Amino acid sequence: MLRIRPFLRPMILLAPLLMFLGLAYVLPFAGVVGWSVTLPEPGVQNYSAALSDPLILSVFWRTLRICAIVTVISVTMGYMLALLWVRGSPLVRTLTELCILIPFWISVLTRAFGWLALLSSRGLLNSWLEGLGIIDDPLRLVRNEFGVIVGMAHFMIPFAVFPIASAMRSVDERVLMAARGMGASRTRIFTRVFVPMTATGIMGAALLVFVFAIGFFITPAILGGGRSVMVAELIYLRIFQSPDWGLAAAVSVILMVAISALLALLLKQLSPKDAK
């Protein structure tokens, strides 16, 4: 029988996953890296093009801006939801939990079309507002950055809730009581004690949302309507519409490196801080 060294035994359990990731992910990605430096001819001209082309740079810039806005909105609203979920009355907790979980059962595509139906120029919201006489012309709510941000934030908020709620659950009630006993008002306890004590949850949620948002494709493609192109859509366009695989591959590698760097930061942030 084959003898396996003890330190290698966990590898038996990990092997299927590693093999799958290797075949389905690492190998294709290596191919993409290959394309980025060989198509149409060997060299790094694709990278210099990607980092100097004003159109591509504007897409990078827009992606960062949208992700930053989505992160701020999702984390803020996620914090409020988490507060209701962790510290609300039992009824409020149950209702909040449903509100957090139900979106997970609806696909991202359905949700994007849902927002389209709601926000387009002849959609529900504009019809109501016109019917009530509040506006004369329909508001431009989709096929622009606003629509993309609404759709993405809607998708990301539940993901922001979990790390924040877990940080809130670990807050010792007695610490809040101690602050109260010293004469601190509710506002003061919240800003000076509760928020700082949940700061790791806020940081974790922000990085999670940002990293997730940076690679978004379907939501910006549908709600941006081609006018608010983000990086993932740009890669898609460069591969399927203006075949320029080398440039698309270079942009993919840049995106991948950026996400890896952020993930490394996320892991460092979430690992327990060692005591001095």
Place this chain on the structure above:
Amino acid sequence: MTTNTRAAEIGVSSIGKDFGSFTALDSISLTIGRGEFLTLLGPSGSGKTTFLMLLAGFEIPTRGTMTLDGAPMTDVPAEKRGFGMVFQGYALFPHMTVSQNIAFPLQLQKRSASQIRARVAEIIEMVGLGGHAHKRPNALSGGQQQRVALARALACEPPVMLLDEPFSALDKNLRGQMQDEVRRLHRETGTTFVFVTHDQSEALALSSRVAIFEAGKLQQLAPPREVYERPENRFVAEFLGDINLLPLSNPTRDGEMLTGQFGGRTLRAPGHEDGHTLAIRPEYMRLGHSAPDSGNAIPATVIDLTYLGADTRIDLTGPDGTAITLTHPTDDLPPGIAPGSDIWASWPEQKGFLL
């Protein structure tokens, strides 16, 4: 003891607290004196922590009233009482340094930055935390965190200090050190201390008076020596340490003394109540090979001896199979005692009491 001008007196009148249909506290009345060190002692679920939470203002009483220096306190919320509180588990602010933790209550009082700095430095010195001012709580040992909690509670010179089982997480040696520390802080600040514990020896060592709780009721409120030597009821007697209980038959009053029969012996104890059980602490009993001329004595058989250092614990079987325990100075043990020896256990009449 220095009398602190800020130390307050608390009056509690018929206070009660229900949680749903459960009565956690039932009609407690007592007065906590200015500068006193009162310990609330009882097993878990006895109502002692509920009582502390009512004093702190974190719980609202269902019945009864409280006063602070004669003024009504019942409806004053915790944040307006200005008491210092030390919680079980310390409840330090984990995101603040030691000096920021201590400065927090001072900032709430809107003191000037220079006043705060001076007071923080003073109190850090007072609790012996010099050199740790800029550390976070998680970088400190349990004992040091305890000192921070004490410093933070004392920073504003509170009229009343409330301490909720502050030492339950510390090991025995550290506990002793912190008990000395708390006694010193009480002496130096002169403020009123109310201290919750389930540890009998801690209560006896620290307090000027001990309030013993059981099943939501105040069982006895008296100085440590009195609750130990003259407990008012059987619960208090048994809760405060080992005790031997000898049921007396044919009790008759004889002036200040009560006389009764036990195992064919006539025993006497001071008693003014109608209790019929003679109680005697293990450390007041002595062994001898014959019955002494005066005092109470009963014949017994040695079951086991346990060497404890300065003392030896001896388990005996008395008349009618009554189990008796006594602790005897090891030096003074009569010679030749071994399991199975027949022996006399005796004690001065004044040391026994009736329950």
